[in-house]
Amino acid sequence: MQTVILAAGQGTRMRPLTDRRPKPMLPVADRPLMAHTADAAVAAGASELLLVVGYEADDVRAYFGDEYRGVPVAYAVQDEQRGTAHAVRAAREHLEGAFAVLNGDDIYDPASIERLFEAAPAVGTYEVDDPLPYGVFDITDGEVEGIVEKPDDPPSNRVNVGAYVFPAEAREWLDVEASERGEEEITDVLARVVDERSVRAVDVDRWMGVGRPWELLEANEWKLGELDRDLRGEVADTAELRGAVVVEEGATVEPGVVVEGPVLVRAGAHVGPNAYVRGHTLLGEGARVGNAVEVKNSVIMSGTAVPHLSYVGDSVLGRDVNFGAGTTVANLRHDDEPVRLTVKGERVSTGRRKFGVVVGDGAKTGIETTLNAGVTLSTDARVGPNATVTRDR
Structure with a gap:
């Protein structure tokens, strides 16, 4: 056929x-x-x-x-x-x-x-x-x-x-x-x-x-949920990997890391000391998650870095993004309503109680940046230090 x-x-x-x-x-x-x-x-x-x-x-x-x-x-x-x-x-x-x-x-x-x-x-x-x-x-x-x-x-x-x-x-x-x-x-x-x-x-x-971006997140939830545990990369003895975790050859997981599957750590990716990576998360090729960073239920695309003391939840980050130290993503509204996101210029419901941010390729945030739930950062966007971002940029 x-x-x-x-x-x-x-x-x-x-x-x-x-x-x-x-x-x-x-x-x-x-x-x-x-x-x-x-x-x-x-x-x-x-x-x-x-x-x-x-x-x-x-x-x-x-x-x-x-x-x-x-x-x-x-x-x-x-x-x-x-x-x-x-x-x-x-x-x-x-x-x-x-x-x-x-x-x-x-x-x-x-x-x-x-x-x-x-x-x-x-x-x-x-x-x-x-x-x-x-x-x-x-x-x-x-x-x-x-x-x-x-x-x-x-x-x-x-x-x-x-x-x-x-x-x-x-x-x-x-x-x-x-x-x-x-x-x-x-x-x-x-x-x-x-x-x-x-x-x-x-x-x-x-x-x-x-x-739409939250559907890309859902697609990854589906396919990551089909993973079988496979550790081919370099995993420190003191790292704790629970459940269906895949660490591809060429990837590195440092001491003190906790990974709760399903999680896929692709070739060349690096998970730094004491990081906490929760399912369902994709760390793309060459992605970097640094010391004491928590990532939960997110797509982190190739070449992207979340290097120091940050939190990313229920989010989609494009390629070659860099989050400054202490960047925090909010993923829950105070009124408990579904998070809304801009699609083709219109704010629409994601249908998800928990959803963080969407970040285009090449975007960068300064240190101590806070990103509100439902914010989109455009391709190559720049956010200065100590910023609280409540609207798309």
Whole structure:
């Protein structure tokens, strides 16, 4: 089964983390987000991966190359953001028969994708409590009758997860009219298939759409939760590592450190004396956590340093960030309401009682900085010493 993975989006809702790399290449545990999608496809029997890329495509090509886990890889470029059907059309010249389409910024459990491939033509569905924000399938006896986008009166609570298997003839049906939003939607292609063929609805056991920073945190919670203990790096005798902790070769954990899994310490990372690292935490390649620092349930990306006497909780820190000594992150509102975060200029609820900050690549804080819950620091932001930051910068 040829599998098209859509990875050309600019990830505007994930900014500033996507200012310098595409969203599908953000880290989830030990690999990029879209690699989990590719892994599910490979496990399900994909014969070829067709990666649709856009800006910063070099990152994608460098990671996947011409072959990924024994499966050939080809690339197509979507040079304009004109919707999902337009993205698949960019790969049309590579398509030879029935083909699957998966969102490169969604995570699926592999067994469900295997069932999807076997049921072709088919769509993946996921049962939610509140279907109003989603595209919702109208389903009768396991077959799709149609799809309704964000309906006031949903025909079911089984929503679209961006996972499809199309028959070969759908290759010629990718030229669709733009919607009112100016986008050419793959769901219009699906509607044509539904008119012509029976399309099975396949329930996906586990799925997550990763579009906003707290969802990246949740994706890491999922995948870090699947870790098995593995200590290949240098771990001091007096360090205490509890549960599912992975210390990759080339990483260092100094004396007096306490690590409560699940935690992944990637190659080249350094955890300094008496630090306390709590699950679910990812310390990226070359990251540094220093003396008496506490990090809890956070994503600390490659090259980032939290070197002295600091606290970081429930946060996402981009690459090459530096926190000055004594930088403290708040992750809980006094009124106990869900923390709110700015997404595309609008303050929205994360739905999380505990959430800290989002910090773009290259940002730096001065000593004794305090960051309020729900603050975003932009790429290359600078915060002076003794600052209390209550608004985005």
